[in-house]
Amino acid sequence: MEKILVSLAEAKARLSELSDLAARGEEVVITKRGKPVVRLSRVEPARKPVDRERLLRLTAPMPVQSEDAGDFIRRLREEARY
Known part of the structure; x- marks a missing residue:
């Protein structure tokens, strides 16, 4: 996946296209005077809260x-060395 760099002026003209690219997972970076200032990315769905009682x-x-x-992992590593 290649990073797409566009100037702010170009982004204004192509916002719909750029938002579609970001929604598909492309990395779109908007620059101002040649410096990155904004990154467009897809929105990740919200996680469901954990039901504490069920857990x-x-x-x-x-x-x-x-x-x-930690002790368990350490013991496994030590035993695997020999």
């Missing part, structure tokens, strides 16, 4: 790990 119900039956995650 708690899902994880409640899972056993609690006796070992800290």
Whole structure:
């Protein structure tokens, strides 16, 4: 994917086309006096909020790990060396 650079004056004339390109995932950068000032990009859909109660119900039956995650990974790395 190539970055598309356009001047502010050109962007005014081609806004509809540039917005279509950005919506398809192209990187469109608008410059003013040769310096980048604005980037057009596609809008990402909003994430759904986490249902805390549902998450708690899902994880409640899972056993609690006796070992800290960092210690676990460290132990795995050490064991893999030998």
